[in-house]
Amino acid sequence: MLTIGVIGKTNVGKTTLFNAATLLNAEIATYPFTTTKPNVGTAYVCDVCVCQELGVTDTPLNSTCLDGWRYAPVRIIDVPGLVKDAWTGRGLGNQFLSVISQADALIHVVDASGSIDVDGKIVQPGSGNPVLDAIDIEGEIHRWIADIIIRNRQTIIRDAATSTPVAAIANILSGLKAGLSQVYAALTTSNLDDVPFTRWSLDQTIQFAADLLPLIKPTLIMANKMDLSTAEENLEALTEYYGRSLVAACSTEAELALRRAAQRGLLSYTPGHEQFRIRDDAQLTPEQRRAIEYIERRVLAKWMRTGIQQALNTVVFKLLKTNMIYPVSDEAKYTDHHGNVLPDVHLLPDGSTPFNLAKRVHSRLAENYVLAIEAKTGIRLPKxxxxxxxxxxTIMETSRARPRR
Ligand SMILES: Nc1nc2c(ncn2[C@@H]2O[C@H](COP(=O)(O)OP(=O)(O)O)[C@@H](O)[C@H]2O)c(=O)[nH]1
Ligand SMILES: [Mg+2]
Incomplete structure (x- = not known):
């Protein structure tokens, strides 16, 4: 399953995001180290389900279909707030950084309202600097990657003698999911492709790490707490620094409130949709009514949405470039062997083939692979x-090589 790591300073809203995305109840509080263990949960990414265009009623198994939208699961990990010098293992540095290794992509939450100081303590909104906060966190990760390279210097030199420096470095960083092409690209970007590894300075090593990071851990900056008025100016600064496509304006607290209210039956709200409907106005307490009014005025009227579902979708579909693929055994009825309609959806990276899908579904299906058919058109697909x-x-297996039409 794809894994998204949630990183950022203390008190930016990481646990609120995690709770909203998973509806679990990790502690939410305003002092450092509330979260002492990484929380692992399931979040969902969504897009229009094919059941609509095929005109069928589906019976999803590995995913969910809500109002014609298919929600596919991804793993989300909330990690403890990062302190300065985490790369040396200070604070909960090691735990924080090991989560980054496991992740396929990152959501880097920043307090766009500027309500935290440099150490992540709550301060007057508008006094913090989210761009510098983000740079701090990135700096820790760069330093940590550089440190791995430096600690393994002798191994890299020895391996490079029998292979290549690119392969030797990629090998050391394989735990971070770094591949040859990414290491090669980062070397080029940091102008180190012509500098012998033995002559790399500390600064050059850190520069290499900085150029490698976005390639191995595509990262979305989540500009959080957009419901506070001090956030608007900072959002501009963040988009200027990172580019519009890498910054998502969000209010994690609004999303959490809406999902909790929906769970209690107070309102209808489908994550990702831009509206909610109060089910029974008479049931709301004055406080609940005020909260809903605040979300409407400060979040939905201004930003159209809370931004959470959009952010998860952007990470998976845009940054990780994955596609939703529906495998079915019966290409006429769109069912599995048990008659479930469009039971599963798989998230596969761009460039995947039907054979990659077969491997994902079951190793036996890959072993017995004969050919694949696109069920909507009935067309046989080239390898x-x-x-x-x-x-x-539909993947045809050796035991069932001819399609039953
Ligand atoms: N105004 C506002 N406050 C938020 C938002 N998200 C989180 N907070 C508050 O920020 C504080 C820290 O949140 P938390 O999720 O514990 O942060 P973490 O330390 O990054 O895990 C809490 O008081 C939250 O209620 C938001 O979207 N808007
Ligand atoms: Mg937390």
Whole structure:
């Protein structure tokens, strides 16, 4: 399953995001180290389900279909707030950094309202600097990656003698999910492709780490607490620094409140949709009514949405470039062997083939792979066909080589 790591300073809203995305109840409080262990949970990414265009009623198994939208699970990990010099293991540094290794992508939450100081303590909104906060966190990660390279210097030099420096460095960083092409690209960007590894300075090593990080851990900056008026100016500064496509304006607290209210039956709210409907106004307490009014005025009227579902979707579909693929055994009825309609959806990276899908579904299906059919059109697919978003695919196995039409 794809894993998204949630990183950021203390008190930016990481646990609120985690709770909203998973509806679990990790502690939410305003002092450092509230979260002492990484919380692992399941969040969902969504897009329009193919059940609509195929005109069928589906019976999802590995995912959920709500109002014609298919929600596919991803793993989300909330990590403790980062302190300065975490790369040396200070604070909960090691735990924090090991989560980054496991992650396929990161959501870097910043307090866009400027309500935290440099150490993550709550201060007057508007006095903090979210751009510098983000740079601090990135700096810790760069230093940590550089440190791994420095600690393994002798191994890299020895391996490079029999292979290549790129392979030797990639090997040391494989735990971070770094591949040859990414190491090669980062070397080029940091102008180190012509500098012998033995002559790299500390600064050059850190620069290499900085150029490698976005390649191995695509990262979305979540500009949080957009409900506070001090956030608007900082949002501009963040988009200027990171580029519009990498910054998401959010209010995690608003999302958490809406999802909790929906769970209690107070209102109807489908995550990702831009509206909610109060089910029974008479049931709301004055406090609940005030909270809902605040969310409407400060979040939805201004930003259209809380931004959480959008952010999760952006990470998975845009940054990680994955597609939703629906495998079915019966290409006429769109069912599995038990008659479940469109039971599963898999998130596969761009460039995946039907054979990659077969491997994902079951090793036996890959072993017995004969051919694949696109179920919507009935067309046989060439071996090197690149699966497209929302394809419905039937894999023919040796035991069932001829399609039953
Ligand atoms: N105004 C506002 N406050 C928020 C938002 N998200 C989180 N907070 C508050 O920020 C504080 C820290 O949140 P928490 O999730 O514990 O932060 P963490 O330390 O990063 O895990 C809490 O008081 C939250 O209620 C938001 O979207 N808007
Ligand atoms: Mg927390």
């Amino acid at each position: 090197d066909y690149n699966l497209r978003h929302r394809d419905v695919i």
